[in-house]
Amino acid sequence: MHYSLIRKRLISVFALLLLLQTAQGLQAQEAQQQTHKAPLAKLELKSGDSIVFLGDSITHQCLYTQYVEDFFYTRYPKMRLKFHNSGVGGAKAWDALARFDRDVAAYKPKYVTVLLGMNDGQYQPFNETIFQTYYKDMQELIAKIKGIGAQPILMTPTMFDARAARMGKRKRDPAAVELYNSVLAYYGTWLREVAAESGFGFVDMYSPLNNITLTARQKDPSFTIIKDAIHPDPPGQVVMAYALLSDMNVQRQVSRINISQTAKGKPTATAKGGTLSDLQYTDDGVSFTWLADSLPWVVPQEAQLGAELTKLGHRMSQESLSIHGLPAGRYVLSIDGNVVGQYANTALARHIELQSNAKTPQYQQAMKVALLNKERNDGPVKNKRNSWRAFQQFARIKRELDAQGDQKDKTQVARLDRLEKQLENQEKTIQESEAADLALEDKIFKINQPVARKYVLKKVVARKKK
Known part of the structure; x- marks a missing residue:
């Protein structure tokens, strides 16, 4: 009897211990789950919000940023955002840190997109020391973005087109040409992990450029949208803009009429x-x-191939019209008295899409917006970006001289002095460029407002045979 009682008590104790361990395990698991952060799923924007596009020469081109701006100018004509291109040719993550206060923080952004890495990898096969420099500088850059209350949106480096590099005239290290695209993939994969674990935004620029190129080369082996292997051409920059907006889950449809x-x-x-x-x-x-x-x-003519490759209109800008109950036959559609197309009643019943029809007054109005924004980016926006080239050289030389201690290179000191004098007018250039930028944007918001349009659909009368 005594043994049986002890045995029952031991079983009860073991059961209680097992129950406690299970409960503790569940609590630990729940606590761990609670610390996980969800990556940014979409942009939450209102009038007055600021977006900074931080990057290197690919951002300095003022193209993918321009096309993203075109989207917001036309999709949200009542919402006035503040866009700031902060790209500088040749920049690495450290360079972005050097100009951060004036070129990023000063604009009080809600979101900062970061496109860096192409130069950081130094155009050679993977090197752990080089990557660790990028790792350290990017971590510091992310911390500074968070420190000003902004949300980082980390974007993978774009594609290095090895085939385009081989077709080009510039002599390059064959090993670097073969492997550099994979180096950028590694950098981008790390950025994705950082964004996922930290709750940041993430945009995959790398995959769409590579996938579209691979598909196109099935028909044309010499196809490229990155002719110099590094800087995407206008169509490639449309692919980038599409990737950014798609990954940030913006409103995709313009209208649907049934x-x-x-x-x-x-x-x-x-x-x-x-x-x-x-x-x-x-x-x-x-x-x-x-x-x-x-x-x-819509995007300017030089970028139209990118719109076709991404099916931009259908996927991101659909204007759908369906009309049911029409007698059999063909119908002419006019908008504001201008014929835009002829359609069968069956096609109209399924639905037609008008977003890429250059004959519609809406398309023509949107193109005026795109061309005016192109003028804005080719003029004052790029002028401001060019003014930062000298600062980047200045910051790099100063860093080198600071590391030299008392024995400074006299040639470098002289260069630093020349650059410092050149930079005396930089703030004036920035302010003048931003004033011209704002004046053009005011014009954009005068022409981007939708107006009432008169649609008339008439049946085509068949001509009688003589």
């Missing part, structure tokens, strides 16, 4: 992205007035 008749023949419509009025079915078609909330996203 028109039909009730059983009693009464016209009815459902619409998203605007206000539809004056709907009428006539004996030979349909007419209505449409005031959209936004315009389609």
Whole structure:
């Protein structure tokens, strides 16, 4: 009896211990789960918010940034954001740190996109020491971004096009040409891990450029959208803009209009992205007035290939129109009195897409916005970016001289003095450029406002044969 009682008590104790261990394990697991951060899923923006595009020469090109701006100018014409390009040719992560206070923090950004790494890898096969420098400087840069209350959006380095490098005239180290794209993949994979674990935004620039290039080379082995192997051409920069906006889950559709008749023949419509009025079915078609909330996203002619490669209009800017109950036949669609296309009743019943139709007044209005923004970026925005080249040289030389102690290189000292004099007018250049930038942006917000459009659909009358 005594042994049986002891045995029962021991079993009870072991059961209690097991229960406590299980509970503690669950609590530890729950605590660990609670510390995990969700990566930034989408941009939360309002008028007055500032976005800084921080980077190297690929950002200094003022192209993918320009196309992203075009998207916001046309998709959110009532929301005025503040865009600041902070790219400098040749920049590494350390260079971004050197100019951070004036070129990033001064604009009080809500979001800072970071595109660095192409130069940091130094165009050679993977080197752990070089990567550790990038690692250290990027960690410091991220900390500074967080320190000003901004949200970092880390973007992978773009593609190094080895085939384009081999086709080019510039002599390069064959080993570097073969391996450098994979070095950039490594850098980008690390950035993805940092973003995922820290709750930052993340944009994969690398994969879309590589995947589109690989697919295109199945038909054209010499295809490239990065002719110099490093800097994406305008179509490639559209791919980059698409990647940024897609990964940040922006609003993809411009509008959807669905028109039909009730059983009693009464016209009815459902619409998203605007206000539809004056709907009428006539004996030979349909007419209505449409005031959209936004315009389609379009890019200048030199970048159109990028729009085609990404199916930009369909995926990011769809203007859908479907009309049901039309008698069999073909119909001419006019907007504000201008013919934009001819469609079968069956196509209209399925739906047609108008966002890439250059004949529509909405497309033409959006193109005016894009061209004015191109003028803005080619002019004052790029002028301001060019002024930072001298500062970058100054900061690098000063860093070298500081490391030399008392025995300073006289040639470097002389160069530093010349650059310092050159920089005396930099602030003036920045302020003048920003004033010109703002003046052009004011013009953009005068022409990017949607207006009511009159749609008329008429049946094509077949000509009688003689």
